[in-house]
Amino acid sequence: MKLIKIFPGHFFLILIFRSITLIIGGLLDNIPGFVLAVIGIIFSWLMPILTTKYTIKHPIIFPHLLERLNLLVIIIFGETIIGIADYFRPNTFSLYSILIFLTVALLFFTYALQFDKFTDEDQDDVTGNALIYLHYLIIFGISLITVSIKFIHETDANSWFAVLCLYCGVGLFYLGLLFATRYNKPQFKLRRSTILVFLITTIIGATSCLIWSSFEVITILTFIIVAINISWLVHLNLPHIKKGILL
Structure with missing residues (x-):
């Protein structure tokens, strides 16, 4: 049960992180904002790797x-x-x-x-x-x-x-x-x-x-x-x- 709670929690945090970077990037509406949005997207793609130790236990x-x-x-x-x-x-x-x-x-x-x-x-x-x-x-x-x-x-x-x-x-x-x-x-x-x-x-x-x-x-x-x-x-x-x- 603990694993089931942890696993969605990590993906929820990843979603929150990506949403925040996209919102801030959109509000800035300039080159730094664009870079921030891109970084947020890339990191959100890579972050699921960090959940491997949980997913391997729950394939x-x-x-x-x-x-x-x-x-x-x-x-x-x-x-x-x-x-x-x-x-x-x-x-x-x-x-x-x-x-x-x-x-x-x-x-x-x-x-x-x-x-x-x-x-x-x-x-x-x-x-x-x-x-x-x-x-x-x-x-x-x-x-x-x-x-x-x-x-x-x-x-x-x-x-x-x-x-x-x-x-x-x-x-x-x-x-x-x-x-x-x-x-x-x-x-x-x-x-x-x-x-x-x-x-x-x-x-x-x-x-x-x-x-x-x-x-x-x-x-x-x-x-x-x-x-x-x-x-x-x-x-x-x-x-x-x-x-x-x-x-």
Whole structure:
């Protein structure tokens, strides 16, 4: 009973700390206020680590936490779909509109494959902190991708910044999925070849887009990179995926 009282109390204090820093930062309405608000947000993200000694004694229900994080990511991907809606107007629709949509769809499929098929939900004695923090990377990655897609077609936009923003997002997304492999089922154990393929293709894609930084090239290359990566992932694990579907 004491543990149950202590555990929510720590998170309540974290919430109070973040709220105070955001309120003060908003009231100051200047650079120091902005810095204070950012510090408050960052510390509130990091503070749950301090509760590890309590959560390890009272492990979370892993499937429930994963389900809620999955729903959050689905919402974020929904925002991405809304963000690319401008490419589907009568005066802007083109082949590149379809490629952008397919790129987002393949990224979502990659996420779903990792957490729906590869992840073992039967996790004992886990705090859930790692799962939460790796989802920060995934969510930040999707957000960067969304932002870059919305202005990457603009002629007056800085193409280098757009490409860096896009591929930083893709990199963070894949990095979050990499950390998630710690929860994989034995048959879906991460292979070194998978890391190399994802790393090499992403670097080649980013470099090529920086060299040939037109909207058309960026759209085509990014689609190809994402398609290659998910194809490799499916190819390596297809026999086990088929068994899982049949079972």
